[in-house]
Amino acid sequence: TRGSINLLPFSAIRRNMMRDNTFSKKVFIKTVSDNLKNKYRKTIDDATQQELYQAVSEAVKDVIMDEWIATQRVMDKDDPKVVYYMSMEFLMGRALGNNLINLSAYKEVKEALNEIGVDINAIEDQEPDPALGNGGLGRLAACFMDSLATLGYPAYGCGIRYRYGMFKQQISDGFQIEVPDNWLKDGYPFELRRPEYCYEVKFGGYVQESTDENGELHFEQKDYQSVLAVPYDMPIVGYDNNVVNSLMIWDAEPKNGFSLESFDQGDYDKAVEQENLARNLVEVLYPNDNHVKGKELRLKQQYFFVSASIQRALARFKKHHSDLKDLPNKAVFQMNDTHPTVAVAELMRILVDEEHLSWDDAWDITTRCVAYTNHTIMAEALEKWPIEIFQRLLPRVYQIVDEINRRFVMQINERYPGNEDKVRKMAILYDGQVKMANMAIVAGYSVNGVAKLHTEILKNQELHDFYEMFPEKFNNKTNGITQRRFLAHANPLLADWATKKVGAGWITDLTMLSKLKAYADSPVAQQEFAEIKRANKVRLAKYIKEHNGIDVNPDSIFDVQVKRLHEYKRQLMNILHVMYLYNKIKENPSMDFYPRTFIFGAKAAAGYRNAKKTIKLINSVADVINNDASIDGKLKVVFIEDYKVSNAEIIFAAADVSEQISTASKEASGTGNMKFMLNGALTIGTMDGANVEMFDEVGADNMFIFGMSSDEVISHENRHDYNPVDVYNNDAELRKVVNQLVDGTYSPNDHELFRELYNSLLNPQQGQVADRYFILADFRSYANAQQKINDYYKNKSAWRKSALLNIAHVGKFSSDRTIQEYVDDIWHLDRITVNMAGV
Numbered sequence: 001t002r003g004s005i006n007l008l009p010f011s012a013i014r015r016n017m018m019r020d021n022t023f024s025k026k027v028f029i030k031t032v033s034d035n036l037k038n039k040y041r042k043t044i045d046d047a048t049q050q051e052l053y054q055a056v057s058e059a060v061k062d063v064i065m066d067e068w069i070a071t072q073r074v075m076d077k078d079d080p081k082v083v084y085y086m087s088m089e090f091l092m093g094r095a096l097g098n099n100l101i102n103l104s105a106y107k108e109v110k111e112a113l114n115e116i117g118v119d120i121n122a123i124e125d126q127e128p129d130p131a132l133g134n135g136g137l138g139r140l141a142a143c144f145m146d147s148l149a150t151l152g153y154p155a156y157g158c159g160i161r162y163r164y165g166m167f168k169q170q171i172s173d174g175f176q177i178e179v180p181d182n183w184l185k186d187g188y189p190f191e192l193r194r195p196e197y198c199y200e201v202k203f204g205g206y207v208q209e210s211t212d213e214n215g216e217l218h219f220e221q222k223d224y225q226s227v228l229a230v231p232y233d234m235p236i237v238g239y240d241n242n243v244v245n246s247l248m249i250w251d252a253e254p255k256n257g258f259s260l261e262s263f264d265q266g267d268y269d270k271a272v273e274q275e276n277l278a279r280n281l282v283e284v285l286y287p288n289d290n291h292v293k294g295k296e297l298r299l300k301q302q303y304f305f306v307s308a309s310i311q312r313a314l315a316r317f318k319k320h321h322s323d324l325k326d327l328p329n330k331a332v333f334q335m336n337d338t339h340p341t342v343a344v345a346e347l348m349r350i351l352v353d354e355e356h357l358s359w360d361d362a363w364d365i366t367t368r369c370v371a372y373t374n375h376t377i378m379a380e381a382l383e384k385w386p387i388e389i390f391q392r393l394l395p396r397v398y399q400i401v402d403e404i405n406r407r408f409v410m411q412i413n414e415r416y417p418g419n420e421d422k423v424r425k426m427a428i429l430y431d432g433q434v435k436m437a438n439m440a441i442v443a444g445y446s447v448n449g450v451a452k453l454h455t456e457i458l459k460n461q462e463l464h465d466f467y468e469m470f471p472e473k474f475n476n477k478t479n480g481i482t483q484r485r486f487l488a489h490a491n492p493l494l495a496d497w498a499t500k501k502v503g504a505g506w507i508t509d510l511t512m513l514s515k516l517k518a519y520a521d522s523p524v525a526q527q528e529f530a531e532i533k534r535a536n537k538v539r540l541a542k543y544i545k546e547h548n549g550i551d552v553n554p555d556s557i558f559d560v561q562v563k564r565l566h567e568y569k570r571q572l573m574n575i576l577h578v579m580y581l582y583n584k585i586k587e588n589p590s591m592d593f594y595p596r597t598f599i600f601g602a603k604a605a606a607g608y609r610n611a612k613k614t615i616k617l618i619n620s621v622a623d624v625i626n627n628d629a630s631i632d633g634k635l636k637v638v639f640i641e642d643y644k645v646s647n648a649e650i651i652f653a654a655a656d657v658s659e660q661i662s663t664a665s666k667e668a669s670g671t672g673n674m675k676f677m678l679n680g681a682l683t684i685g686t687m688d689g690a691n692v693e694m695f696d697e698v699g700a701d702n703m704f705i706f707g708m709s710s711d712e713v714i715s716h717e718n719r720h721d722y723n724p725v726d727v728y729n730n731d732a733e734l735r736k737v738v739n740q741l742v743d744g745t746y747s748p749n750d751h752e753l754f755r756e757l758y759n760s761l762l763n764p765q766q767g768q769v770a771d772r773y774f775i776l777a778d779f780r781s782y783a784n785a786q787q788k789i790n791d792y793y794k795n796k797s798a799w800r801k802s803a804l805l806n807i808a809h810v811g812k813f814s815s816d817r818t819i820q821e822y823v824d825d826i827w828h829l830d831r832i833t834v835n836m837a838g839v
């Protein structure tokens, strides 16, 4: 057992550090070796890397626990208003390194481990990425949790503890293979099971109505199946402020422990059912990004975590309050897209059925507690549930939705008498479907988009009818990213350099980086930046060599597109352009061409055919180009397998060029764009999403804009007057590239392999639109912008200056700014302070 000096040794170290700025490496190492002994009966010398990771994590958790306890004590005592960030996805990324950064103990721990011959990077690499999200939406939730804690705002993240997160991607013969992500197999040190806060969640059955002695109606769900929702809390460590918030993610367990003896035949079946329900519910994350299919299990997942989270929130509230009318002063539920919007009806159900409030009182409370964020305008991502499924699964919740809808349709009819079109577009129940976005807008007191352009499109196009009815609800909150993970942790060289130049203030106030403007013209600063970028490119080259077996030249331009694979993001346009360049170099080997490495990383939803074919195409093009000795290594193509938060950190730091090339109007915001900018990459992009605001900040000289505007795209869509065949006919070089999809250049053994991609551009199949994402229309303009990059990069001083100016203008894109806006305009929270003195 541990002696008194090292009972909470690492916390002691930290407090020691804060008092006199010394760090006892000895005590830290002693803690790690104690942990190894107690957990594994091993010493540092014979422990595996995984065991070391576990032991180091336990030592770090020890410190976190003290602050976590202290924070929760303050929350209990001060009873501040709290935001519940409800999200089906939290794409957290690894915790160990990030927690050390936020405890401002990273360097000390790195050195301590160094002294015993342990490489902190190797230890960090032992941690699986908790990949409980698909892409931007899930990662945004994670950045928000970091900023909330860092700014000292009381917050809970509410989500699902999927047993399997986003699949691992393997590339085999150029094709994507999906491998289950068993992230919990070795145990996850940064989670805490909280069985004392478990709740029952009911599905199915029927609603029994009864009247009590006072003549009041009661509704009871009968003959249902249910599960027990058990929360696991993960600590969210604020930066250097002792604040530790909680991410509560819910696991499902069968309500009655499964036991053979205690059931007769009927109950036995029921027990098996409940066991299966619990297991299936949280088994796996749906791996689709910006696309939903109305799968019953997904609705179950949504109701499961929403109901459990609201129950826990109300239980917390009731510890301090008896009057539910005060709820809006103490809690706000922010709904991350439509996925958790069943919260509206669930809160109503609890208030009406269980708390016995009148409908009007319950509605008044609910509509002052819920707010909704929209992340997309793409029709296929809007959640609509067949009424049949919804009603069967959630019979009482459905009745409540029906009543909300009945009252809202009356409101529509009052305002627009006889206008059936308005009812068709705005009703919550229509055409046999439950439209979740409509319910969220009707009930939410705030509806926000995630970038200026996106919010304008919502107001003027997609949600125009709602905007006309409720203009006061609509507002914009441009997305942001956390600089703690994406600069301090991801790019320590650049982080230290920035700190030397402008001080460490940027870690909690990213606008401080604007002071770097003063260095943009300095040859010394430019040189220093160039050396850092090169070191990061060498680091990425090493990763690529280890993971892909490909040699890349760190002195070539690293041109990167990493994000989910989706047609609207236009990875296909990027690779068509690579094919175009290759043709040109082959035709004219002495042409002016700066060596370039095109780097891709992307997961495709398992059932998304064109997306998967695009991955295969990228790999096929890579095979041909990388093995063509005649081009002298001028052009390389790399597909990085299993793109995820942990390798993203390495990739952003090493990029020269950031590809943000979505069809204008389709990318609601983008957040990768900001991560590249933060790391000094120059963007080639369309006027879409937050690119528009990046352009406003950094100016035309430091960004490469091309392509149609969102207005042009939308007007072509409305008029149906775009014909890609015209473009194809009028551009011989482009025509050659498109033809190469089907002439065997990149698929000698099967000329038909890429036929579907060719068809998607020129030859639409039943129900499709030719080149729906305007790839051919934008191609020439894209190629011209790429040519400008080629020319500009040769002017080293100009390029480096632009890179520095990108970093200097990135301040707006911190999620700290975004969260402060949510707080000021929507949530109205007060900061807490947590004092560790005397602990």
Ligand code: T68
Residues within 6 Å of the ligand: 134, 135, 136, 137, 138, 140, 288, 289, 290, 291, 292, 375, 376, 381, 450, 479, 667, 668, 669, 670, 671, 689
């Ligand atoms: C993304 N959306 C937007 N959706 O595409 C991106 N969808 O522009 C934006 O920056 C980001 O959200 C943050 O606001 C998504 O990532 C999904 O992942 C998703 C998942 C399930 C269903 C629908």
